Amino acid sequence: MSVLVFAESTGGALKKAAFEAVTYGYKTAQVLGTDCVALTLGEVENPGQLGTYGASKVLTASDLTLNDFDGQVYTDVIGQVAEQIGATVVILMHSSTGKSLVGRLSARLNAGSAPGVNTLPTNDGAFRVKKNVFSGKAIAQVEISSPVKVLSVMGNSFQPETVGAEVSAEGVSVNVPARKVTVKEVNRVKGTVPLPEAELVVSAGRGMKGPENWAIIEEMAEILGAATACSRPVADTHWRPHHEHVGQTGVAIRPNLYFAIGISGAIQHLAGVNNSKVIVVINKDPEAPFFKAADYGICADLFDVVPKLNQALKDFYSNN
Amino acid sequence: MKLLVCVSKTPDTTAKISFNADHSEFNEEGIQFIMNPYDEWYALVRAIELKEAAGGTVTLINIGPASNDQIIRKGLAIGADDAVRIDCQPKSSLFVAKQIAEFAKEGGYDMVFCGKETIDYNGSEVGGMVAEYLGQPFISYATEMTLDGTTATIKRDIEGGKETIEVATPFVLSAAKGLAEQRIPNMRGIMQARRKQIDVRQPVAFDDLSTVVSYEMPPAKAECKMIDPDNMTELVRLLHEEAKVI
Numbered sequence: 001m002s003v004l005v006f007a008e009s010t011g012g013a014l015k016k017a018a019f020e021a022v023t024y025g026y027k028t029a030q031v032l033g034t035d036c037v038a039l040t041l042g043e044v045e046n047p048g049q050l051g052t053y054g055a056s057k058v059l060t061a062s063d064l065t066l067n068d069f070d071g072q073v074y075t076d077v078i079g080q081v082a083e084q085i086g087a088t089v090v091i092l093m094h095s096s097t098g099k100s101l102v103g104r105l106s107a108r109l110n111a112g113s114a115p116g117v118n119t120l121p122t123n124d125g126a127f128r129v130k131k132n133v134f135s136g137k138a139i140a141q142v143e144i145s146s147p148v149k150v151l152s153v154m155g156n157s158f159q160p161e162t163v164g165a166e167v168s169a170e171g172v173s174v175n176v177p178a179r180k181v182t183v184k185e186v187n188r189v190k191g192t193v194p195l196p197e198a199e200l201v202v203s204a205g206r207g208m209k210g211p212e213n214w215a216i217i218e219e220m221a222e223i224l225g226a227a228t229a230c231s232r233p234v235a236d237t238h239w240r241p242h243h244e245h246v247g248q249t250g251v252a253i254r255p256n257l258y259f260a261i262g263i264s265g266a267i268q269h270l271a272g273v274n275n276s277k278v279i280v281v282i283n284k285d286p287e288a289p290f291f292k293a294a295d296y297g298i299c300a301d302l303f304d305v306v307p308k309l310n311q312a313l314k315d316f317y318s319n320n
Numbered sequence: 321m322k323l324l325v326c327v328s329k330t331p332d333t334t335a336k337i338s339f340n341a342d343h344s345e346f347n348e349e350g351i352q353f354i355m356n357p358y359d360e361w362y363a364l365v366r367a368i369e370l371k372e373a374a375g376g377t378v379t380l381i382n383i384g385p386a387s388n389d390q391i392i393r394k395g396l397a398i399g400a401d402d403a404v405r406i407d408c409q410p411k412s413s414l415f416v417a418k419q420i421a422e423f424a425k426e427g428g429y430d431m432v433f434c435g436k437e438t439i440d441y442n443g444s445e446v447g448g449m450v451a452e453y454l455g456q457p458f459i460s461y462a463t464e465m466t467l468d469g470t471t472a473t474i475k476r477d478i479e480g481g482k483e484t485i486e487v488a489t490p491f492v493l494s495a496a497k498g499l500a501e502q503r504i505p506n507m508r509g510i511m512q513a514r515r516k517q518i519d520v521r522q523p524v525a526f527d528d529l530s531t532v533v534s535y536e537m538p539p540a541k542a543e544c545k546m547i548d549p550d551n552m553t554e555l556v557r558l559l560h561e562e563a564k565v566i
Contacts, residue, residue, distance in 0.1 A: 180488070
Protein backbone atom coordinates (compact mmCIF):
# COMPACT_ATOMS: atom_id res chain seq x y z
CA MET A 1 0.00 0.00 0.00
CA SER A 2 1.29 3.44 -0.95
CA VAL A 3 0.46 6.65 -2.77
CA LEU A 4 1.96 7.01 -6.25
CA VAL A 5 2.39 10.48 -7.79
CA PHE A 6 3.20 10.86 -11.49
CA ALA A 7 5.38 14.01 -11.56
CA GLU A 8 5.12 15.45 -15.06
CA SER A 9 8.05 17.14 -16.72
CA THR A 10 8.31 19.45 -19.74
CA GLY A 11 11.44 19.19 -21.87
CA GLY A 12 13.12 17.25 -19.06
CA ALA A 13 12.35 19.84 -16.38
CA LEU A 14 10.04 19.36 -13.40
CA LYS A 15 7.84 22.35 -12.76
CA LYS A 16 6.02 23.84 -9.80
CA ALA A 17 2.80 21.91 -10.48
CA ALA A 18 4.75 18.65 -10.12
CA PHE A 19 6.01 19.78 -6.71
CA GLU A 20 2.45 20.70 -5.75
CA ALA A 21 1.28 17.21 -6.74
CA VAL A 22 4.04 15.57 -4.70
CA THR A 23 3.21 17.66 -1.62
CA TYR A 24 -0.45 16.71 -2.13
CA GLY A 25 0.62 13.06 -2.41
CA TYR A 26 2.70 13.36 0.77
CA LYS A 27 -0.26 14.80 2.69
CA THR A 28 -2.62 12.17 1.28
CA ALA A 29 -0.16 9.47 2.36
CA GLN A 30 -0.16 10.97 5.86
CA VAL A 31 -3.96 10.85 5.99
CA LEU A 32 -3.87 7.19 4.95
CA GLY A 33 -0.86 6.29 7.10
CA THR A 34 1.42 5.29 4.25
CA ASP A 35 4.29 6.52 2.05
CA CYS A 36 4.38 8.74 -1.04
CA VAL A 37 6.30 7.46 -4.06
CA ALA A 38 6.96 9.78 -7.03
CA LEU A 39 7.43 8.59 -10.61
CA THR A 40 9.01 10.45 -13.54
CA LEU A 41 8.83 9.35 -17.18
CA GLY A 42 11.48 9.96 -19.85
CA GLU A 43 14.75 11.84 -19.30
CA VAL A 44 14.26 14.21 -16.36
CA GLU A 45 16.81 16.48 -14.68
CA ASN A 46 17.30 15.94 -10.97
CA PRO A 47 14.26 13.78 -10.13
CA GLY A 48 15.67 13.30 -6.61
CA GLN A 49 14.54 16.84 -5.69
CA LEU A 50 10.99 15.46 -5.43
CA GLY A 51 12.10 14.05 -2.07
CA THR A 52 12.19 17.61 -0.79
CA TYR A 53 8.47 17.99 -1.42
CA GLY A 54 7.51 14.78 0.32
CA ALA A 55 8.34 11.73 -1.81
CA SER A 56 10.04 9.07 0.32
CA LYS A 57 11.08 7.29 -2.86
CA VAL A 58 11.53 8.54 -6.44
CA LEU A 59 11.22 6.06 -9.31
CA THR A 60 12.32 6.90 -12.84
CA ALA A 61 11.35 5.16 -16.06
CA SER A 62 13.83 6.89 -18.34
CA ASP A 63 13.25 4.98 -21.58
CA LEU A 64 13.78 7.55 -24.38
CA THR A 65 10.47 6.73 -26.06
CA LEU A 66 8.82 8.24 -22.96
CA ASN A 67 10.25 11.70 -23.73
CA ASP A 68 7.22 12.42 -25.94
CA PHE A 69 3.71 12.00 -24.58
CA ASP A 70 1.57 9.06 -25.70
CA GLY A 71 -1.44 8.55 -23.43
CA GLN A 72 -1.72 4.84 -24.13
CA VAL A 73 1.97 4.17 -23.40
CA TYR A 74 2.05 6.47 -20.34
CA THR A 75 -1.07 4.82 -18.92
CA ASP A 76 0.41 1.37 -19.36
CA VAL A 77 3.72 2.32 -17.72
CA ILE A 78 2.11 4.20 -14.79
CA GLY A 79 -0.31 1.27 -14.40
CA GLN A 80 2.57 -1.23 -14.25
CA VAL A 81 4.39 0.82 -11.60
CA ALA A 82 1.16 1.25 -9.58
CA GLU A 83 0.70 -2.52 -9.60
CA GLN A 84 4.36 -3.23 -8.76
CA ILE A 85 4.32 -1.05 -5.65
CA GLY A 86 0.72 -1.88 -4.72
CA ALA A 87 -0.43 1.73 -4.94
CA THR A 88 -3.88 2.37 -3.51
CA VAL A 89 -4.01 6.00 -4.67
CA VAL A 90 -2.51 7.28 -7.92
CA ILE A 91 -2.18 11.06 -8.19
CA LEU A 92 -1.79 13.04 -11.41
CA MET A 93 -1.61 16.76 -12.08
CA HIS A 94 -4.79 18.32 -13.51
CA SER A 95 -2.82 19.61 -16.52
CA SER A 96 -3.59 18.82 -20.15
CA THR A 97 -1.37 15.73 -19.83
CA GLY A 98 -2.87 14.71 -16.48
CA LYS A 99 -6.40 15.28 -17.75
CA SER A 100 -5.64 13.10 -20.78
CA LEU A 101 -4.51 10.29 -18.46
CA VAL A 102 -6.92 10.35 -15.55
CA GLY A 103 -9.80 8.56 -17.27
CA ARG A 104 -7.65 6.13 -19.16
CA LEU A 105 -5.69 5.14 -16.05
CA SER A 106 -8.83 4.63 -13.99
CA ALA A 107 -10.15 2.25 -16.68
CA ARG A 108 -6.76 0.49 -16.79
CA LEU A 109 -6.64 0.00 -13.00
CA ASN A 110 -10.40 -0.56 -12.60
CA ALA A 111 -10.26 2.34 -10.18
CA GLY A 112 -12.81 4.98 -9.28
CA SER A 113 -11.58 8.45 -10.14
CA ALA A 114 -11.96 12.09 -9.23
CA PRO A 115 -10.47 14.62 -11.68
CA GLY A 116 -9.52 18.12 -10.51
CA VAL A 117 -9.66 17.60 -6.74
CA ASN A 118 -8.81 20.50 -4.42
CA THR A 119 -9.06 18.92 -0.94
CA LEU A 120 -7.27 16.11 0.83
CA PRO A 121 -9.23 12.86 1.16
CA THR A 122 -11.23 12.16 4.30
CA ASN A 123 -10.18 9.30 6.51
CA ASP A 124 -13.35 8.44 8.39
CA GLY A 125 -14.04 5.07 6.79
CA ALA A 126 -14.97 6.58 3.43
CA PHE A 127 -12.60 8.10 0.86
CA ARG A 128 -14.09 11.45 -0.12
CA VAL A 129 -12.59 14.39 -1.98
CA LYS A 130 -14.02 17.66 -3.27
CA LYS A 131 -13.84 19.11 -6.74
CA ASN A 132 -15.39 22.01 -8.60
CA VAL A 133 -18.32 21.23 -10.88
CA PHE A 134 -20.52 23.29 -13.20
CA SER A 135 -17.38 25.17 -14.23
CA GLY A 136 -16.75 26.46 -10.71
CA LYS A 137 -20.37 27.40 -9.98
CA ALA A 138 -20.59 24.61 -7.36
CA ILE A 139 -18.52 22.07 -5.44
CA ALA A 140 -19.16 18.32 -5.39
CA GLN A 141 -18.00 15.81 -2.82
CA VAL A 142 -17.05 12.56 -4.55
CA GLU A 143 -16.81 9.23 -2.78
CA ILE A 144 -14.60 6.54 -4.30
CA SER A 145 -15.38 2.99 -3.24
CA SER A 146 -12.88 0.90 -5.23
CA PRO A 147 -9.66 -0.40 -3.59
CA VAL A 148 -7.53 1.68 -5.99
CA LYS A 149 -8.28 5.37 -6.61
CA VAL A 150 -7.08 7.77 -9.29
CA LEU A 151 -7.07 11.53 -8.62
CA SER A 152 -5.83 14.56 -10.50
CA VAL A 153 -5.03 17.55 -8.33
CA MET A 154 -6.12 21.03 -9.40
CA GLY A 155 -3.20 23.40 -9.93
CA ASN A 156 -2.60 26.13 -7.35
CA SER A 157 -4.81 24.41 -4.72
CA PHE A 158 -1.86 23.17 -2.69
CA GLN A 159 1.48 24.95 -2.51
CA PRO A 160 4.70 22.92 -2.65
CA GLU A 161 6.13 22.49 0.85
CA THR A 162 9.64 21.55 1.85
CA VAL A 163 8.93 18.59 4.09
CA GLY A 164 11.84 16.25 3.37
CA ALA A 165 15.25 15.98 1.77
CA GLU A 166 16.50 15.05 -1.69
CA VAL A 167 16.60 11.32 -2.31
CA SER A 168 18.51 9.32 -4.87
CA ALA A 169 16.19 8.30 -7.66
CA GLU A 170 15.89 4.60 -8.54
CA GLY A 171 15.31 3.24 -12.02
CA VAL A 172 12.16 1.13 -12.27
CA SER A 173 11.85 -1.85 -14.57
CA VAL A 174 8.84 -1.58 -16.84
CA ASN A 175 7.81 -2.96 -20.18
CA VAL A 176 7.36 0.04 -22.52
CA PRO A 177 4.83 -0.86 -25.24
CA ALA A 178 5.20 0.34 -28.85
CA ARG A 179 3.84 3.83 -29.53
CA LYS A 180 0.88 4.27 -31.87
CA VAL A 181 1.12 8.07 -31.83
CA THR A 182 4.00 9.89 -33.52
CA VAL A 183 4.77 13.40 -32.34
CA LYS A 184 5.74 15.49 -35.39
CA GLU A 185 6.09 18.94 -33.90
CA VAL A 186 5.86 20.71 -30.55
CA ASN A 187 5.33 24.47 -30.39
CA ARG A 188 5.37 26.07 -26.98
CA VAL A 189 4.80 29.79 -26.69
CA LYS A 190 8.20 31.07 -25.62
CA GLY A 191 8.95 33.72 -23.02
CA THR A 192 5.43 33.95 -21.66
CA VAL A 193 3.78 32.24 -18.71
CA PRO A 194 1.39 29.43 -19.73
CA LEU A 195 -2.08 30.55 -18.68
CA PRO A 196 -3.24 27.46 -16.74
CA GLU A 197 -0.17 27.62 -14.49
CA ALA A 198 0.01 31.38 -14.04
CA GLU A 199 -0.30 32.82 -10.54
CA LEU A 200 -1.01 36.30 -11.86
CA VAL A 201 -3.28 36.89 -14.86
CA VAL A 202 -4.13 40.10 -16.71
CA SER A 203 -7.28 39.65 -18.75
CA ALA A 204 -9.07 42.08 -21.02
CA GLY A 205 -12.33 42.19 -22.94
CA ARG A 206 -14.36 44.10 -25.47
CA GLY A 207 -13.85 47.33 -23.53
CA MET A 208 -10.42 47.43 -25.20
CA LYS A 209 -12.19 48.48 -28.46
CA GLY A 210 -9.66 46.76 -30.73
CA PRO A 211 -6.56 44.54 -30.85
CA GLU A 212 -4.32 47.57 -31.54
CA ASN A 213 -4.92 48.79 -27.97
CA TRP A 214 -3.43 45.75 -26.20
CA ALA A 215 -0.01 47.29 -25.56
CA ILE A 216 -1.07 48.58 -22.11
CA ILE A 217 -2.29 45.08 -21.16
CA GLU A 218 0.91 43.44 -22.34
CA GLU A 219 2.93 46.06 -20.49
CA MET A 220 1.04 45.33 -17.29
CA ALA A 221 1.56 41.58 -17.71
CA GLU A 222 5.26 42.17 -18.25
CA ILE A 223 5.62 44.33 -15.12
CA LEU A 224 3.81 41.70 -13.05
CA GLY A 225 5.32 38.64 -14.74
CA ALA A 226 1.72 37.64 -15.44
CA ALA A 227 0.02 35.67 -18.20
CA THR A 228 -2.41 37.45 -20.51
CA ALA A 229 -5.97 36.24 -21.02
CA CYS A 230 -9.16 37.45 -22.68
CA SER A 231 -12.92 37.03 -22.80
CA ARG A 232 -14.73 34.92 -25.38
CA PRO A 233 -15.90 37.74 -27.73
CA VAL A 234 -12.30 38.92 -27.96
CA ALA A 235 -11.07 35.45 -28.96
CA ASP A 236 -14.02 34.92 -31.32
CA THR A 237 -13.26 38.13 -33.21
CA HIS A 238 -9.58 37.08 -33.38
CA TRP A 239 -8.35 40.14 -31.49
CA ARG A 240 -6.44 37.65 -29.35
CA PRO A 241 -5.49 33.97 -29.86
CA HIS A 242 -7.98 31.29 -28.75
CA HIS A 243 -5.66 29.83 -26.13
CA GLU A 244 -6.07 33.05 -24.12
CA HIS A 245 -9.85 32.60 -23.83
CA VAL A 246 -10.87 31.97 -20.22
CA GLY A 247 -14.39 31.05 -19.22
CA GLN A 248 -16.82 28.19 -19.26
CA THR A 249 -16.03 27.16 -22.83
CA GLY A 250 -12.41 28.28 -22.65
CA VAL A 251 -9.74 27.63 -20.04
CA ALA A 252 -10.79 27.53 -16.37
CA ILE A 253 -8.12 29.09 -14.16
CA ARG A 254 -7.56 29.80 -10.47
CA PRO A 255 -4.66 32.23 -10.17
CA ASN A 256 -3.79 34.18 -7.02
CA LEU A 257 -4.64 37.45 -8.75
CA TYR A 258 -6.93 38.04 -11.73
CA PHE A 259 -7.28 41.47 -13.35
CA ALA A 260 -10.47 41.79 -15.41
CA ILE A 261 -10.15 44.87 -17.59
CA GLY A 262 -13.05 45.97 -19.76
CA ILE A 263 -14.88 42.66 -19.21
CA SER A 264 -18.51 42.96 -18.11
CA GLY A 265 -18.55 39.58 -16.34
CA ALA A 266 -21.07 37.35 -18.12
CA ILE A 267 -21.92 34.23 -16.09
CA GLN A 268 -19.99 32.05 -18.57
CA HIS A 269 -16.85 34.13 -18.09
CA LEU A 270 -17.19 34.16 -14.29
CA ALA A 271 -17.49 30.38 -14.29
CA GLY A 272 -13.94 30.10 -15.59
CA VAL A 273 -12.33 32.56 -13.16
CA ASN A 274 -14.40 32.74 -9.96
CA ASN A 275 -11.98 30.48 -8.11
CA SER A 276 -9.22 33.06 -8.40
CA LYS A 277 -8.02 34.09 -4.95
CA VAL A 278 -8.27 37.84 -5.61
CA ILE A 279 -10.15 39.54 -8.46
CA VAL A 280 -9.63 43.16 -9.50
CA VAL A 281 -12.18 44.62 -11.90
CA ILE A 282 -11.67 47.74 -13.99
CA ASN A 283 -14.81 48.82 -15.82
CA LYS A 284 -16.43 52.16 -16.61
CA ASP A 285 -19.94 50.71 -16.21
CA PRO A 286 -20.88 50.74 -12.50
CA GLU A 287 -23.58 48.14 -13.28
CA ALA A 288 -21.07 45.63 -14.74
CA PRO A 289 -21.92 42.27 -13.08
CA PHE A 290 -18.20 41.55 -12.60
CA PHE A 291 -18.07 44.01 -9.66
CA LYS A 292 -20.24 41.56 -7.67
CA ALA A 293 -17.55 38.88 -8.02
CA ALA A 294 -14.64 41.27 -7.40
CA ASP A 295 -12.52 41.92 -4.34
CA TYR A 296 -11.34 45.32 -5.59
CA GLY A 297 -13.10 47.47 -8.14
CA ILE A 298 -12.21 50.58 -10.10
CA CYS A 299 -15.07 52.24 -11.89
CA ALA A 300 -13.39 54.34 -14.57
CA ASP A 301 -12.26 54.43 -18.20
CA LEU A 302 -9.63 51.71 -18.55
CA PHE A 303 -7.61 53.85 -20.99
CA ASP A 304 -7.10 56.38 -18.16
CA VAL A 305 -6.65 53.90 -15.32
CA VAL A 306 -4.42 51.18 -16.75
CA PRO A 307 -1.45 53.48 -17.59
CA LYS A 308 -1.69 54.93 -14.06
CA LEU A 309 -1.82 51.44 -12.59
CA ASN A 310 1.17 50.38 -14.68
CA GLN A 311 3.13 53.33 -13.34
CA ALA A 312 2.14 52.50 -9.74
CA LEU A 313 3.17 48.86 -10.29
CA LYS A 314 6.53 49.95 -11.77
CA ASP A 315 7.13 52.17 -8.75
CA PHE A 316 6.21 49.32 -6.43
CA TYR A 317 8.54 46.80 -8.06
CA SER A 318 11.45 49.27 -8.21
CA ASN A 319 11.11 49.82 -4.43
CA ASN A 320 10.58 46.18 -3.43
CA MET B 321 -15.87 5.33 -42.91
CA LYS B 322 -17.84 4.67 -39.72
CA LEU B 323 -17.82 7.44 -37.13
CA LEU B 324 -19.29 7.37 -33.64
CA VAL B 325 -19.92 10.64 -31.80
CA CYS B 326 -20.57 10.63 -28.04
CA VAL B 327 -22.96 13.38 -26.98
CA SER B 328 -24.11 14.33 -23.53
CA LYS B 329 -26.76 16.60 -22.08
CA THR B 330 -25.70 19.52 -19.88
CA PRO B 331 -27.43 22.51 -18.30
CA ASP B 332 -27.35 25.62 -20.49
CA THR B 333 -24.27 27.80 -19.87
CA THR B 334 -26.42 30.55 -18.28
CA ALA B 335 -28.18 28.10 -15.91
CA LYS B 336 -28.43 29.07 -12.27
CA ILE B 337 -27.15 26.08 -10.32
CA SER B 338 -29.05 24.85 -7.24
CA PHE B 339 -29.52 21.60 -5.34
CA ASN B 340 -32.31 19.73 -3.54
CA ALA B 341 -32.94 20.26 0.19
CA ASP B 342 -30.34 17.77 1.46
CA HIS B 343 -27.81 18.84 -1.21
CA SER B 344 -27.52 15.32 -2.59
CA GLU B 345 -28.83 16.07 -6.09
CA PHE B 346 -28.70 18.77 -8.71
CA ASN B 347 -32.05 20.59 -8.95
CA GLU B 348 -33.25 20.25 -12.56
CA GLU B 349 -36.33 22.40 -12.10
CA GLY B 350 -36.46 25.33 -14.50
CA ILE B 351 -33.17 24.31 -16.11
CA GLN B 352 -32.80 24.51 -19.87
CA PHE B 353 -30.76 21.57 -21.12
CA ILE B 354 -28.52 21.65 -24.16
CA MET B 355 -26.13 19.33 -25.97
CA ASN B 356 -22.70 19.75 -24.37
CA PRO B 357 -21.12 22.51 -26.53
CA TYR B 358 -17.81 20.70 -27.11
CA ASP B 359 -19.72 17.62 -28.32
CA GLU B 360 -22.01 19.62 -30.59
CA TRP B 361 -19.91 22.46 -31.98
CA TYR B 362 -16.64 20.63 -32.52
CA ALA B 363 -16.86 16.80 -32.24
CA LEU B 364 -20.12 16.32 -34.12
CA VAL B 365 -19.51 18.95 -36.78
CA ARG B 366 -15.99 17.66 -37.58
CA ALA B 367 -17.36 14.10 -37.88
CA ILE B 368 -20.05 15.31 -40.29
CA GLU B 369 -17.45 17.21 -42.33
CA LEU B 370 -15.33 14.05 -42.65
CA LYS B 371 -18.37 12.10 -43.80
CA GLU B 372 -19.27 14.81 -46.32
CA ALA B 373 -15.72 14.71 -47.72
CA ALA B 374 -15.10 10.96 -47.82
CA GLY B 375 -18.49 9.25 -47.42
CA GLY B 376 -19.59 7.01 -44.57
CA THR B 377 -21.90 7.29 -41.60
CA VAL B 378 -22.06 9.30 -38.39
CA THR B 379 -23.79 7.59 -35.46
CA LEU B 380 -24.62 9.41 -32.22
CA ILE B 381 -24.48 7.72 -28.85
CA ASN B 382 -25.97 9.08 -25.64
CA ILE B 383 -26.20 7.47 -22.23
CA GLY B 384 -29.32 8.74 -20.49
CA PRO B 385 -33.10 8.75 -20.03
CA ALA B 386 -35.81 9.34 -22.68
CA SER B 387 -35.77 13.09 -21.99
CA ASN B 388 -32.36 13.17 -23.70
CA ASP B 389 -34.02 12.42 -27.05
CA GLN B 390 -34.47 16.18 -27.70
CA ILE B 391 -30.66 16.56 -27.64
CA ILE B 392 -30.21 13.53 -29.87
CA ARG B 393 -32.79 14.90 -32.37
CA LYS B 394 -30.80 18.11 -32.60
CA GLY B 395 -27.67 16.10 -33.42
CA LEU B 396 -29.60 14.24 -36.12
CA ALA B 397 -30.86 17.58 -37.47
CA ILE B 398 -27.29 18.88 -37.69
CA GLY B 399 -26.47 15.89 -39.88
CA ALA B 400 -25.82 12.63 -37.99
CA ASP B 401 -27.32 9.58 -39.74
CA ASP B 402 -28.63 7.59 -36.81
CA ALA B 403 -28.42 7.34 -33.05
CA VAL B 404 -28.40 4.97 -30.14
CA ARG B 405 -29.46 5.83 -26.59
CA ILE B 406 -28.51 3.57 -23.70
CA ASP B 407 -31.53 3.94 -21.45
CA CYS B 408 -30.42 4.69 -17.87
CA GLN B 409 -29.49 7.46 -15.44
CA PRO B 410 -25.68 7.35 -15.38
CA LYS B 411 -23.85 8.20 -12.15
CA SER B 412 -20.18 7.89 -13.02
CA SER B 413 -17.84 8.45 -15.96
CA LEU B 414 -16.58 4.87 -15.88
CA PHE B 415 -20.15 3.59 -16.21
CA VAL B 416 -20.78 5.86 -19.21
CA ALA B 417 -17.49 4.86 -20.84
CA LYS B 418 -18.25 1.16 -20.36
CA GLN B 419 -21.61 1.55 -22.14
CA ILE B 420 -20.03 3.45 -25.04
CA ALA B 421 -17.16 0.97 -25.38
CA GLU B 422 -19.49 -2.06 -25.36
CA PHE B 423 -21.53 -0.49 -28.17
CA ALA B 424 -18.48 0.71 -30.11
CA LYS B 425 -16.82 -2.74 -30.02
CA GLU B 426 -19.56 -4.38 -32.06
CA GLY B 427 -19.73 -1.48 -34.53
CA GLY B 428 -16.09 -1.46 -35.66
CA TYR B 429 -15.85 2.32 -35.83
CA ASP B 430 -12.90 4.03 -37.52
CA MET B 431 -13.06 6.92 -35.08
CA VAL B 432 -14.91 7.75 -31.88
CA PHE B 433 -15.37 11.48 -31.21
CA CYS B 434 -16.25 13.22 -27.99
CA GLY B 435 -15.97 16.75 -26.60
CA LYS B 436 -12.93 17.69 -24.49
CA GLU B 437 -15.11 17.80 -21.36
CA THR B 438 -18.72 18.36 -20.36
CA ILE B 439 -19.46 21.81 -19.00
CA ASP B 440 -21.23 20.38 -15.92
CA TYR B 441 -18.85 17.84 -14.35
CA ASN B 442 -15.71 19.04 -16.20
CA GLY B 443 -14.09 15.62 -15.86
CA SER B 444 -12.46 15.14 -19.31
CA GLU B 445 -12.44 11.44 -18.52
CA VAL B 446 -14.85 9.54 -20.74
CA GLY B 447 -12.82 9.68 -23.98
CA GLY B 448 -9.71 8.21 -22.36
CA MET B 449 -11.74 5.54 -20.63
CA VAL B 450 -13.45 4.48 -23.87
CA ALA B 451 -10.05 4.34 -25.60
CA GLU B 452 -8.62 2.17 -22.83
CA TYR B 453 -11.57 -0.25 -22.99
CA LEU B 454 -11.16 -0.42 -26.78
CA GLY B 455 -7.34 -0.65 -26.62
CA GLN B 456 -7.04 2.33 -28.97
CA PRO B 457 -5.04 5.58 -28.88
CA PHE B 458 -6.79 8.59 -27.33
CA ILE B 459 -5.99 11.99 -28.81
CA SER B 460 -7.20 14.70 -26.43
CA TYR B 461 -7.80 18.43 -27.00
CA ALA B 462 -7.73 18.23 -30.80
CA THR B 463 -7.99 21.65 -32.44
CA GLU B 464 -7.28 20.67 -36.07
CA MET B 465 -7.51 17.37 -37.87
CA THR B 466 -6.94 16.17 -41.39
CA LEU B 467 -7.31 12.65 -42.71
CA ASP B 468 -5.28 11.03 -45.48
CA GLY B 469 -6.51 7.46 -46.04
CA THR B 470 -6.25 5.90 -42.60
CA THR B 471 -3.68 8.35 -41.24
CA ALA B 472 -4.82 11.39 -39.29
CA THR B 473 -2.68 14.44 -38.63
CA ILE B 474 -3.93 16.19 -35.53
CA LYS B 475 -2.99 19.42 -33.81
CA ARG B 476 -3.71 19.37 -30.08
CA ASP B 477 -3.48 21.75 -27.15
CA ILE B 478 -0.73 21.02 -24.66
CA GLU B 479 0.51 23.00 -21.64
CA GLY B 480 1.48 26.38 -22.99
CA GLY B 481 1.33 25.48 -26.68
CA LYS B 482 0.41 23.04 -29.44
CA GLU B 483 1.60 19.65 -30.56
CA THR B 484 1.15 18.02 -33.96
CA ILE B 485 0.82 14.24 -34.01
CA GLU B 486 0.13 11.47 -36.49
CA VAL B 487 -1.99 8.44 -35.72
CA ALA B 488 -3.65 5.66 -37.72
CA THR B 489 -7.31 4.73 -37.37
CA PRO B 490 -8.98 3.42 -35.28
CA PHE B 491 -8.68 5.94 -32.44
CA VAL B 492 -10.68 8.03 -29.99
CA LEU B 493 -10.48 11.82 -30.17
CA SER B 494 -11.63 14.62 -27.86
CA ALA B 495 -12.54 17.87 -29.55
CA ALA B 496 -11.55 21.37 -28.44
CA LYS B 497 -12.31 24.80 -29.85
CA GLY B 498 -11.01 25.18 -33.40
CA LEU B 499 -11.70 21.64 -34.62
CA ALA B 500 -14.81 22.82 -36.48
CA GLU B 501 -17.27 25.70 -36.66
CA GLN B 502 -20.66 25.46 -34.98
CA ARG B 503 -23.54 24.60 -37.34
CA ILE B 504 -27.14 25.66 -36.86
CA PRO B 505 -29.60 22.97 -38.04
CA ASN B 506 -31.69 24.08 -41.02
CA MET B 507 -35.35 23.30 -41.65
CA ARG B 508 -34.53 20.43 -44.04
CA GLY B 509 -32.26 18.87 -41.40
CA ILE B 510 -34.93 19.21 -38.73
CA MET B 511 -37.55 17.56 -40.99
CA GLN B 512 -35.19 14.71 -41.90
CA ALA B 513 -34.25 14.18 -38.25
CA ARG B 514 -37.85 13.25 -37.48
CA ARG B 515 -37.58 10.21 -39.72
CA LYS B 516 -34.19 9.05 -38.42
CA GLN B 517 -33.99 6.17 -35.95
CA ILE B 518 -33.03 6.37 -32.29
CA ASP B 519 -32.15 2.83 -31.23
CA VAL B 520 -32.90 2.50 -27.50
CA ARG B 521 -30.92 -0.19 -25.66
CA GLN B 522 -30.49 -1.45 -22.13
CA PRO B 523 -27.18 -0.80 -20.33
CA VAL B 524 -24.66 -3.54 -19.59
CA ALA B 525 -24.22 -4.18 -15.86
CA PHE B 526 -21.42 -2.16 -14.28
CA ASP B 527 -20.93 -1.05 -10.67
CA ASP B 528 -20.12 2.60 -10.04
CA LEU B 529 -16.72 2.99 -8.37
CA SER B 530 -17.16 6.69 -7.66
CA THR B 531 -20.28 8.75 -6.97
CA VAL B 532 -21.09 12.33 -6.01
CA VAL B 533 -22.44 12.18 -2.44
CA SER B 534 -23.15 15.87 -1.87
CA TYR B 535 -22.97 19.34 -3.38
CA GLU B 536 -22.30 22.76 -1.95
CA MET B 537 -22.10 26.31 -3.26
CA PRO B 538 -18.75 28.12 -3.27
CA PRO B 539 -18.29 30.48 -0.29
CA ALA B 540 -19.82 33.91 -0.91
CA LYS B 541 -17.46 36.73 -1.81
CA ALA B 542 -17.07 39.66 0.56
CA GLU B 543 -18.26 43.03 -0.74
CA CYS B 544 -16.12 44.56 -3.48
CA LYS B 545 -13.85 47.35 -2.22
CA MET B 546 -14.03 50.32 -4.61
CA ILE B 547 -10.77 52.16 -5.22
CA ASP B 548 -10.37 55.79 -6.30
CA PRO B 549 -9.28 55.74 -9.99
CA ASP B 550 -6.79 58.53 -9.28
CA ASN B 551 -5.08 56.55 -6.54
CA MET B 552 -3.59 53.44 -8.12
CA THR B 553 -0.81 53.46 -5.53
CA GLU B 554 -3.51 52.57 -3.00
CA LEU B 555 -4.61 49.57 -5.08
CA VAL B 556 -1.03 48.34 -5.35
CA ARG B 557 -0.59 48.80 -1.58
CA LEU B 558 -3.76 46.77 -0.88
CA LEU B 559 -2.70 43.99 -3.24
CA HIS B 560 0.64 43.82 -1.47
CA GLU B 561 -0.28 44.39 2.17
CA GLU B 562 -3.90 43.26 2.50
CA ALA B 563 -4.40 40.62 -0.20
CA LYS B 564 -0.71 39.62 -0.22
CA VAL B 565 -0.80 38.54 -3.86
CA ILE B 566 2.04 40.70 -5.24
